[in-house]
Amino acid sequence: MxxxxxxxxxxxxxxxxxxxxxxxxxxxxxxxxxxxxxxxxxxxxxxxxxxxxxxxxxxxxxxxxxxxxxxxxxxxxxxxxxxxxxxxxxxxxxxxxxxxxxxxxxxxxxxxxxxxxxxxxxxxxxxxxxxxxxxxxxxxxxxxxxxxxxxxxxxxxxxxxxxxxxxxxxxxxxxxxxxxxxxxxxxxxxxxxxxxxxxxxxxxxxxxxxxxxxxxxxxxxxxxxxxxxxxxxxxxxxxxxxxxxxxxxxLNVLKPGEVAATAGTSGVIYGVSGNRSYDPKSRVNSFAHVNHTKDDVHVGILLCINGTGILNAWTKRLMGDLSYNEMNDLAKTAPIGSGGITVLPFGNGAERVLENREVGAQICGLDFNRHDRSHICRAIQEGIVFSLMYGFEVMREMGMGASKIRAGAANLFQSEVFCETLAGVSGAKIELYETDGALGAARGAGLGAKVFADTEEAFENLELRGEISPKEGPYVEAYLKWKNHLQQAV
CATH class of the missing domain: 3.30.420.40 (ATPase, nucleotide binding domain)
Structure with a gap:
Protein backbone atom coordinates (compact mmCIF):
# COMPACT_ATOMS: atom_id res chain seq x y z
CA MET A 1 0.00 0.00 0.00
CA LEU A 251 -9.32 22.74 -2.70
CA ASN A 252 -6.99 23.05 -5.71
CA VAL A 253 -7.03 26.84 -5.40
CA LEU A 254 -3.68 27.61 -7.00
CA LYS A 255 -4.32 29.99 -9.88
CA PRO A 256 -4.80 33.78 -9.80
CA GLY A 257 -8.47 34.65 -9.38
CA GLU A 258 -9.42 31.45 -7.55
CA VAL A 259 -10.95 31.76 -4.08
CA ALA A 260 -11.28 29.41 -1.09
CA ALA A 261 -13.11 29.77 2.20
CA THR A 262 -13.32 28.08 5.56
CA ALA A 263 -15.39 28.63 8.69
CA GLY A 264 -13.95 26.64 11.57
CA THR A 265 -12.05 28.19 14.45
CA SER A 266 -11.70 31.32 12.33
CA GLY A 267 -13.67 32.43 9.30
CA VAL A 268 -11.54 32.97 6.22
CA ILE A 269 -11.80 33.97 2.60
CA TYR A 270 -8.53 33.39 0.75
CA GLY A 271 -7.90 34.37 -2.85
CA VAL A 272 -4.86 33.96 -5.08
CA SER A 273 -3.36 36.97 -6.87
CA GLY A 274 -0.78 36.98 -9.62
CA ASN A 275 0.59 40.28 -8.32
CA ARG A 276 2.33 41.40 -5.14
CA SER A 277 -0.95 42.96 -4.04
CA TYR A 278 -1.68 44.50 -0.66
CA ASP A 279 -4.29 46.51 1.19
CA PRO A 280 -2.80 49.84 2.34
CA LYS A 281 -4.67 49.50 5.65
CA SER A 282 -3.73 45.81 6.14
CA ARG A 283 -7.37 44.93 6.77
CA VAL A 284 -6.74 41.85 4.67
CA ASN A 285 -3.27 40.40 4.43
CA SER A 286 -0.98 39.17 1.68
CA PHE A 287 1.32 36.18 2.02
CA ALA A 288 3.33 33.95 -0.27
CA HIS A 289 1.02 31.18 -1.48
CA VAL A 290 2.25 27.59 -1.48
CA ASN A 291 3.34 27.85 -5.14
CA HIS A 292 4.87 31.34 -4.99
CA THR A 293 8.31 31.86 -6.52
CA LYS A 294 10.35 34.90 -7.43
CA ASP A 295 9.62 34.43 -11.13
CA ASP A 296 6.07 33.10 -10.83
CA VAL A 297 4.21 35.28 -8.34
CA HIS A 298 1.36 33.70 -6.39
CA VAL A 299 0.25 35.81 -3.43
CA GLY A 300 -2.55 34.66 -1.15
CA ILE A 301 -4.90 37.45 -0.04
CA LEU A 302 -6.29 36.44 3.34
CA LEU A 303 -9.31 37.80 5.16
CA CYS A 304 -9.62 36.40 8.69
CA ILE A 305 -12.47 36.80 11.18
CA ASN A 306 -11.31 35.64 14.63
CA GLY A 307 -14.76 35.43 16.21
CA THR A 308 -16.16 32.55 14.17
CA GLY A 309 -15.87 29.12 15.80
CA ILE A 310 -15.71 30.62 19.27
CA LEU A 311 -19.02 32.46 18.69
CA ASN A 312 -20.69 29.31 17.40
CA ALA A 313 -19.35 27.31 20.37
CA TRP A 314 -20.36 30.06 22.84
CA THR A 315 -23.90 30.02 21.43
CA LYS A 316 -24.05 26.21 21.67
CA ARG A 317 -23.08 26.38 25.35
CA LEU A 318 -25.72 29.06 25.86
CA MET A 319 -28.37 26.86 24.24
CA GLY A 320 -27.35 24.01 26.51
CA ASP A 321 -29.29 21.11 25.00
CA LEU A 322 -28.68 21.59 21.26
CA SER A 323 -26.13 20.01 18.93
CA TYR A 324 -24.58 22.01 16.09
CA ASN A 325 -26.82 20.18 13.60
CA GLU A 326 -29.90 21.08 15.65
CA MET A 327 -28.74 24.71 15.75
CA ASN A 328 -28.41 24.62 11.95
CA ASP A 329 -31.94 23.19 11.64
CA LEU A 330 -33.34 25.85 13.98
CA ALA A 331 -31.65 28.60 11.97
CA LYS A 332 -33.55 27.48 8.87
CA THR A 333 -36.87 28.22 10.57
CA ALA A 334 -36.05 31.92 11.09
CA PRO A 335 -36.42 34.46 8.27
CA ILE A 336 -33.55 36.06 6.35
CA GLY A 337 -32.38 38.96 8.50
CA SER A 338 -33.23 37.02 11.70
CA GLY A 339 -36.28 39.12 12.42
CA GLY A 340 -34.20 42.23 12.96
CA ILE A 341 -31.47 40.76 15.20
CA THR A 342 -27.94 41.81 14.27
CA VAL A 343 -24.82 40.08 15.60
CA LEU A 344 -21.33 41.55 15.42
CA PRO A 345 -18.99 38.55 15.91
CA PHE A 346 -15.93 40.48 17.06
CA GLY A 347 -15.35 39.09 20.54
CA ASN A 348 -12.08 37.19 20.11
CA GLY A 349 -9.30 39.76 20.22
CA ALA A 350 -8.22 42.45 17.78
CA GLU A 351 -9.69 42.01 14.29
CA ARG A 352 -7.42 42.89 11.38
CA VAL A 353 -10.38 43.68 9.11
CA LEU A 354 -11.28 46.41 11.66
CA GLU A 355 -7.70 47.76 11.58
CA ASN A 356 -6.78 45.87 14.77
CA ARG A 357 -9.60 47.36 16.81
CA GLU A 358 -11.22 45.35 19.61
CA VAL A 359 -14.89 46.35 19.43
CA GLY A 360 -16.25 43.27 21.20
CA ALA A 361 -19.21 41.14 20.18
CA GLN A 362 -22.69 42.64 20.12
CA ILE A 363 -26.22 41.33 19.78
CA CYS A 364 -28.56 44.11 18.72
CA GLY A 365 -32.30 44.37 18.13
CA LEU A 366 -33.57 41.70 20.53
CA ASP A 367 -37.32 41.76 21.09
CA PHE A 368 -38.33 39.49 23.97
CA ASN A 369 -41.88 39.23 22.62
CA ARG A 370 -40.92 38.08 19.11
CA HIS A 371 -37.56 36.40 19.15
CA ASP A 372 -36.64 32.86 20.16
CA ARG A 373 -33.68 30.51 19.80
CA SER A 374 -34.18 30.11 16.06
CA HIS A 375 -33.59 33.82 15.50
CA ILE A 376 -30.41 33.73 17.60
CA CYS A 377 -29.09 30.66 15.74
CA ARG A 378 -29.65 32.34 12.39
CA ALA A 379 -28.35 35.73 13.51
CA ILE A 380 -24.98 34.36 14.62
CA GLN A 381 -24.48 32.63 11.25
CA GLU A 382 -25.55 35.74 9.36
CA GLY A 383 -23.24 37.88 11.51
CA ILE A 384 -20.27 35.68 10.62
CA VAL A 385 -21.16 35.68 6.91
CA PHE A 386 -21.66 39.45 6.87
CA SER A 387 -18.29 40.01 8.55
CA LEU A 388 -16.72 37.86 5.83
CA MET A 389 -18.53 39.91 3.20
CA TYR A 390 -17.26 43.12 4.80
CA GLY A 391 -13.69 41.92 4.27
CA PHE A 392 -14.48 40.46 0.85
CA GLU A 393 -15.42 43.96 -0.28
CA VAL A 394 -11.83 45.02 0.53
CA MET A 395 -10.53 42.09 -1.52
CA ARG A 396 -12.73 43.14 -4.42
CA GLU A 397 -11.24 46.63 -4.24
CA MET A 398 -7.88 44.89 -4.78
CA GLY A 399 -9.21 43.18 -7.92
CA MET A 400 -10.14 39.87 -6.28
CA GLY A 401 -13.52 39.26 -7.90
CA ALA A 402 -14.88 35.73 -7.90
CA SER A 403 -17.87 33.98 -9.44
CA LYS A 404 -17.38 30.93 -7.22
CA ILE A 405 -15.95 30.15 -3.79
CA ARG A 406 -14.62 26.69 -2.93
CA ALA A 407 -14.88 25.27 0.57
CA GLY A 408 -14.63 21.97 2.38
CA ALA A 409 -17.96 20.47 3.42
CA ALA A 410 -17.21 20.92 7.13
CA ASN A 411 -17.87 23.13 10.15
CA LEU A 412 -20.24 26.02 9.33
CA PHE A 413 -20.25 25.05 5.67
CA GLN A 414 -22.41 22.11 6.76
CA SER A 415 -25.14 24.66 7.46
CA GLU A 416 -27.62 25.35 4.66
CA VAL A 417 -28.31 28.83 6.07
CA PHE A 418 -24.61 29.71 6.20
CA CYS A 419 -23.97 28.61 2.61
CA GLU A 420 -27.11 30.22 1.18
CA THR A 421 -26.40 33.49 3.00
CA LEU A 422 -22.82 33.63 1.71
CA ALA A 423 -23.97 32.86 -1.84
CA GLY A 424 -26.83 35.37 -1.58
CA VAL A 425 -24.81 38.29 -0.26
CA SER A 426 -21.69 37.71 -2.41
CA GLY A 427 -23.40 36.63 -5.62
CA ALA A 428 -20.90 33.76 -5.91
CA LYS A 429 -21.64 30.06 -6.31
CA ILE A 430 -20.41 27.99 -3.35
CA GLU A 431 -18.73 24.70 -4.26
CA LEU A 432 -18.33 22.17 -1.43
CA TYR A 433 -15.66 19.47 -1.59
CA GLU A 434 -14.83 16.36 0.40
CA THR A 435 -11.56 17.45 1.94
CA ASP A 436 -10.04 19.07 5.01
CA GLY A 437 -6.73 20.46 6.23
CA ALA A 438 -5.19 17.11 7.14
CA LEU A 439 -6.14 15.59 3.77
CA GLY A 440 -4.76 18.68 2.03
CA ALA A 441 -1.47 18.20 3.88
CA ALA A 442 -1.42 14.55 2.83
CA ARG A 443 -2.01 15.52 -0.80
CA GLY A 444 0.76 18.11 -0.52
CA ALA A 445 3.10 15.47 0.89
CA GLY A 446 2.42 13.30 -2.14
CA LEU A 447 3.22 16.17 -4.47
CA GLY A 448 6.38 17.08 -2.55
CA ALA A 449 7.60 13.47 -2.48
CA LYS A 450 6.78 13.03 -6.20
CA VAL A 451 4.25 10.31 -5.48
CA PHE A 452 2.10 12.50 -7.74
CA ALA A 453 3.67 13.72 -10.95
CA ASP A 454 1.87 17.08 -10.88
CA THR A 455 -1.11 18.92 -9.42
CA GLU A 456 -3.43 17.51 -12.07
CA GLU A 457 -2.69 13.98 -10.87
CA ALA A 458 -2.83 15.06 -7.22
CA PHE A 459 -6.36 16.43 -7.56
CA GLU A 460 -7.91 14.10 -10.13
CA ASN A 461 -9.95 12.37 -7.39
CA LEU A 462 -11.04 15.47 -5.43
CA GLU A 463 -14.76 14.92 -4.86
CA LEU A 464 -17.32 17.70 -5.34
CA ARG A 465 -20.06 17.25 -2.71
CA GLY A 466 -22.47 19.99 -3.71
CA GLU A 467 -23.08 23.44 -5.14
CA ILE A 468 -25.11 26.34 -3.76
CA SER A 469 -26.08 29.02 -6.25
CA PRO A 470 -27.21 32.50 -5.20
CA LYS A 471 -30.95 32.66 -4.52
CA GLU A 472 -33.28 35.64 -4.46
CA GLY A 473 -33.99 37.12 -1.07
CA PRO A 474 -33.26 40.16 1.11
CA TYR A 475 -29.68 39.08 1.83
CA VAL A 476 -28.09 42.34 0.69
CA GLU A 477 -30.66 44.38 2.61
CA ALA A 478 -29.85 42.44 5.79
CA TYR A 479 -26.13 42.91 5.15
CA LEU A 480 -26.47 46.67 4.73
CA LYS A 481 -28.36 46.86 8.02
CA TRP A 482 -25.59 44.80 9.66
CA LYS A 483 -22.93 47.09 8.19
CA ASN A 484 -24.71 50.14 9.59
CA HIS A 485 -24.55 48.61 13.08
CA LEU A 486 -20.83 47.92 12.60
CA GLN A 487 -20.11 51.48 11.52
CA GLN A 488 -21.79 52.76 14.66
CA ALA A 489 -19.75 50.36 16.82
CA VAL A 490 -16.34 51.35 15.42
Missing amino acids: AYLLGIDIGSSSVKAALMDAQSGKCVGSASFPETEMKIGTPEPGFAEQDPELWYKYAKKSVHKAMELAGASPEDVKAVGIAYQMHGLVCVDSAQNVLCPANIWCDSRAVPFGEKAFLEIGEEKCLGGLLNSPGNFTASKLAWIKENQPEIFAKVDKILLPGDWLAMKLTGKATTTVSGLSEGMFWDFEKEQVADFLMDYYGFSPDVLGEIVPTFGNQGEVTEFAAAEFGLAAGTPVSYRAGDQPNNAFS
Missing part, protein backbone atom coordinates in the same frame (compact mmCIF):
# COMPACT_ATOMS: atom_id res chain seq x y z
CA ALA A 2 1.03 3.62 -0.55
CA TYR A 3 -0.43 5.98 2.00
CA LEU A 4 0.20 9.68 2.55
CA LEU A 5 -0.04 11.15 6.04
CA GLY A 6 -1.27 14.66 6.78
CA ILE A 7 -1.13 16.26 10.23
CA ASP A 8 -3.06 19.48 10.90
CA ILE A 9 -2.24 21.47 14.06
CA GLY A 10 -5.29 23.56 14.84
CA SER A 11 -5.96 25.65 17.89
CA SER A 12 -9.02 23.53 18.73
CA SER A 13 -7.56 20.11 17.98
CA VAL A 14 -4.84 18.24 16.11
CA LYS A 15 -5.99 16.00 13.26
CA ALA A 16 -4.24 13.28 11.29
CA ALA A 17 -5.46 11.71 8.07
CA LEU A 18 -4.16 8.90 5.89
CA MET A 19 -4.87 9.13 2.18
CA ASP A 20 -4.65 6.26 -0.28
CA ALA A 21 -2.32 7.71 -2.93
CA GLN A 22 -3.98 5.79 -5.75
CA SER A 23 -7.65 6.50 -5.03
CA GLY A 24 -7.28 9.83 -3.25
CA LYS A 25 -9.63 8.54 -0.56
CA CYS A 26 -9.24 8.97 3.17
CA VAL A 27 -8.62 5.57 4.76
CA GLY A 28 -8.27 6.71 8.35
CA SER A 29 -8.53 9.94 10.26
CA ALA A 30 -8.62 10.99 13.90
CA SER A 31 -8.40 14.15 15.96
CA PHE A 32 -7.58 14.87 19.58
CA PRO A 33 -8.54 16.07 22.10
CA GLU A 34 -12.17 15.06 21.93
CA THR A 35 -13.15 18.40 23.46
CA GLU A 36 -11.64 21.70 22.32
CA MET A 37 -8.00 22.27 23.20
CA LYS A 38 -7.52 24.88 25.89
CA ILE A 39 -6.26 28.37 25.00
CA GLY A 40 -4.59 30.06 27.94
CA THR A 41 -5.51 33.69 28.62
CA PRO A 42 -3.39 34.73 31.62
CA GLU A 43 -4.07 38.39 30.83
CA PRO A 44 -6.56 40.23 28.59
CA GLY A 45 -5.47 39.99 24.96
CA PHE A 46 -3.22 36.97 25.58
CA ALA A 47 -3.77 33.64 23.80
CA GLU A 48 -1.31 30.82 24.52
CA GLN A 49 -0.95 27.08 24.03
CA ASP A 50 1.62 24.52 25.12
CA PRO A 51 3.40 23.07 22.05
CA GLU A 52 3.94 19.83 23.95
CA LEU A 53 0.16 19.35 23.86
CA TRP A 54 0.25 19.66 20.06
CA TYR A 55 2.91 16.92 20.07
CA LYS A 56 0.89 14.71 22.42
CA TYR A 57 -2.28 15.03 20.36
CA ALA A 58 -0.41 14.65 17.06
CA LYS A 59 0.94 11.30 18.26
CA LYS A 60 -2.47 10.12 19.42
CA SER A 61 -4.10 11.22 16.15
CA VAL A 62 -1.49 9.52 13.97
CA HIS A 63 -1.66 6.27 15.94
CA LYS A 64 -5.46 6.22 15.76
CA ALA A 65 -5.56 7.04 12.04
CA MET A 66 -2.99 4.30 11.36
CA GLU A 67 -5.04 1.85 13.42
CA LEU A 68 -8.27 2.70 11.58
CA ALA A 69 -6.54 2.29 8.22
CA GLY A 70 -4.81 -0.94 9.24
CA ALA A 71 -1.59 0.67 8.02
CA SER A 72 1.94 -0.47 8.80
CA PRO A 73 4.78 2.05 9.22
CA GLU A 74 6.25 1.18 5.81
CA ASP A 75 2.94 1.97 4.09
CA VAL A 76 3.37 5.70 4.77
CA LYS A 77 5.41 7.19 1.93
CA ALA A 78 5.45 10.85 2.99
CA VAL A 79 4.26 13.24 5.69
CA GLY A 80 2.73 16.69 5.23
CA ILE A 81 2.02 19.31 7.89
CA ALA A 82 -0.63 22.03 8.10
CA TYR A 83 -0.75 24.37 11.05
CA GLN A 84 -2.36 27.38 12.70
CA MET A 85 -0.69 30.45 11.25
CA HIS A 86 1.23 33.35 12.85
CA GLY A 87 2.16 31.54 16.07
CA LEU A 88 5.50 31.88 17.84
CA VAL A 89 7.40 28.98 19.41
CA CYS A 90 10.75 29.84 21.03
CA VAL A 91 13.29 27.06 21.60
CA ASP A 92 16.79 26.96 23.06
CA SER A 93 19.88 25.31 21.58
CA ALA A 94 18.70 21.91 22.87
CA GLN A 95 15.35 22.42 21.08
CA ASN A 96 13.48 22.81 24.37
CA VAL A 97 10.43 25.08 24.40
CA LEU A 98 11.15 28.19 26.45
CA CYS A 99 7.62 29.50 27.04
CA PRO A 100 4.02 28.89 25.95
CA ALA A 101 3.40 29.47 22.25
CA ASN A 102 1.94 32.88 21.48
CA ILE A 103 -0.78 31.89 18.99
CA TRP A 104 -2.60 33.57 16.10
CA CYS A 105 -5.36 35.34 18.08
CA ASP A 106 -3.02 36.77 20.74
CA SER A 107 -3.17 40.56 20.44
CA ARG A 108 -0.53 41.75 22.92
CA ALA A 109 1.97 42.63 20.16
CA VAL A 110 -0.34 45.02 18.27
CA PRO A 111 1.41 48.18 19.61
CA PHE A 112 4.82 46.82 18.56
CA GLY A 113 3.66 46.27 14.99
CA GLU A 114 1.95 49.63 14.79
CA LYS A 115 5.06 51.41 16.03
CA ALA A 116 7.26 49.54 13.54
CA PHE A 117 4.86 50.44 10.71
CA LEU A 118 5.17 54.15 11.52
CA GLU A 119 8.90 54.24 12.26
CA ILE A 120 10.09 52.05 9.38
CA GLY A 121 7.60 53.75 7.08
CA GLU A 122 4.33 52.61 5.56
CA GLU A 123 5.71 52.58 2.01
CA LYS A 124 8.70 50.42 2.99
CA CYS A 125 6.58 47.95 4.96
CA LEU A 126 3.81 47.63 2.39
CA GLY A 127 6.22 47.40 -0.54
CA GLY A 128 8.42 44.80 1.16
CA LEU A 129 6.20 42.87 3.56
CA LEU A 130 2.89 43.54 1.72
CA ASN A 131 1.48 44.26 5.18
CA SER A 132 1.93 46.24 8.32
CA PRO A 133 4.10 44.22 10.75
CA GLY A 134 0.89 44.16 12.77
CA ASN A 135 0.32 41.39 15.26
CA PHE A 136 2.29 38.78 13.34
CA THR A 137 5.10 36.51 14.47
CA ALA A 138 7.92 39.07 14.22
CA SER A 139 6.01 41.51 16.43
CA LYS A 140 5.23 38.70 18.87
CA LEU A 141 8.97 38.08 19.19
CA ALA A 142 9.50 41.80 19.75
CA TRP A 143 7.06 41.59 22.66
CA ILE A 144 9.10 38.70 24.13
CA LYS A 145 12.30 40.71 23.74
CA GLU A 146 10.82 43.72 25.54
CA ASN A 147 8.80 41.99 28.26
CA GLN A 148 10.61 38.69 28.85
CA PRO A 149 14.29 39.46 28.20
CA GLU A 150 15.42 36.43 30.22
CA ILE A 151 13.57 34.18 27.77
CA PHE A 152 14.71 36.14 24.70
CA ALA A 153 18.35 35.72 25.80
CA LYS A 154 17.95 31.93 25.61
CA VAL A 155 16.28 31.83 22.19
CA ASP A 156 18.22 29.81 19.64
CA LYS A 157 15.44 29.43 17.04
CA ILE A 158 11.96 30.81 16.60
CA LEU A 159 9.46 28.57 14.85
CA LEU A 160 5.94 28.65 13.53
CA PRO A 161 3.75 25.83 14.89
CA GLY A 162 4.30 23.72 11.77
CA ASP A 163 8.05 24.39 11.83
CA TRP A 164 8.07 23.17 15.42
CA LEU A 165 6.32 19.88 14.62
CA ALA A 166 8.61 19.37 11.61
CA MET A 167 11.59 19.86 13.96
CA LYS A 168 10.18 17.25 16.34
CA LEU A 169 9.82 14.82 13.44
CA THR A 170 13.13 15.47 11.67
CA GLY A 171 15.38 16.94 14.35
CA LYS A 172 16.01 20.01 12.13
CA ALA A 173 14.83 23.59 12.64
CA THR A 174 13.58 24.65 9.21
CA THR A 175 11.01 26.96 7.69
CA THR A 176 9.55 27.92 4.30
CA VAL A 177 9.16 31.11 2.28
CA SER A 178 5.40 30.90 2.75
CA GLY A 179 5.91 30.56 6.50
CA LEU A 180 8.40 33.42 6.66
CA SER A 181 5.97 35.66 4.81
CA GLU A 182 3.12 34.95 7.25
CA GLY A 183 5.44 35.88 10.12
CA MET A 184 6.52 39.14 8.41
CA PHE A 185 10.06 37.86 7.88
CA TRP A 186 9.99 37.94 4.05
CA ASP A 187 10.85 40.87 1.78
CA PHE A 188 8.88 40.53 -1.48
CA GLU A 189 10.82 43.32 -3.19
CA LYS A 190 14.12 41.45 -2.78
CA GLU A 191 12.65 37.93 -2.41
CA GLN A 192 14.77 37.27 0.66
CA VAL A 193 14.57 37.49 4.45
CA ALA A 194 13.34 40.96 5.46
CA ASP A 195 16.61 42.31 6.84
CA PHE A 196 15.12 45.77 7.39
CA LEU A 197 12.52 44.45 9.87
CA MET A 198 15.02 42.09 11.51
CA ASP A 199 17.40 45.03 12.02
CA TYR A 200 14.65 47.29 13.32
CA TYR A 201 13.58 44.77 15.96
CA GLY A 202 17.18 43.78 16.75
CA PHE A 203 16.86 40.12 15.75
CA SER A 204 19.82 38.04 14.64
CA PRO A 205 19.20 36.20 11.35
CA ASP A 206 20.41 33.08 13.15
CA VAL A 207 17.08 32.80 14.97
CA LEU A 208 15.41 31.69 11.73
CA GLY A 209 15.56 28.08 10.61
CA GLU A 210 17.00 26.91 7.30
CA ILE A 211 14.66 27.65 4.38
CA VAL A 212 13.31 24.49 2.75
CA PRO A 213 10.86 24.17 -0.17
CA THR A 214 7.13 24.07 0.57
CA PHE A 215 6.94 21.00 -1.66
CA GLY A 216 10.05 18.81 -1.43
CA ASN A 217 12.29 17.03 1.03
CA GLN A 218 12.25 19.00 4.29
CA GLY A 219 13.94 16.25 6.29
CA GLU A 220 13.36 12.63 7.26
CA VAL A 221 11.62 11.17 10.30
CA THR A 222 14.23 10.32 12.94
CA GLU A 223 14.52 6.97 14.72
CA PHE A 224 13.16 8.55 17.91
CA ALA A 225 10.18 10.24 16.21
CA ALA A 226 9.45 7.07 14.23
CA ALA A 227 9.12 5.12 17.47
CA GLU A 228 6.93 7.86 18.98
CA PHE A 229 4.55 8.12 16.00
CA GLY A 230 4.56 4.55 14.73
CA LEU A 231 6.20 5.52 11.43
CA ALA A 232 9.26 4.22 9.61
CA ALA A 233 12.53 6.04 10.18
CA GLY A 234 13.58 7.90 7.04
CA THR A 235 10.04 8.70 5.90
CA PRO A 236 10.26 12.12 4.20
CA VAL A 237 8.47 15.20 5.50
CA SER A 238 7.72 16.75 2.12
CA TYR A 239 5.13 19.50 2.56
CA ARG A 240 4.33 22.26 5.04
CA ALA A 241 1.93 25.19 4.95
CA GLY A 242 -0.13 27.40 7.22
CA ASP A 243 -3.76 26.41 7.61
CA GLN A 244 -5.25 28.90 5.17
CA PRO A 245 -2.77 28.48 2.28
CA ASN A 246 -3.14 24.75 2.92
CA ASN A 247 -6.94 24.96 2.91
CA ALA A 248 -6.74 26.71 -0.45
CA PHE A 249 -4.30 24.07 -1.71
CA SER A 250 -6.58 21.26 -0.47
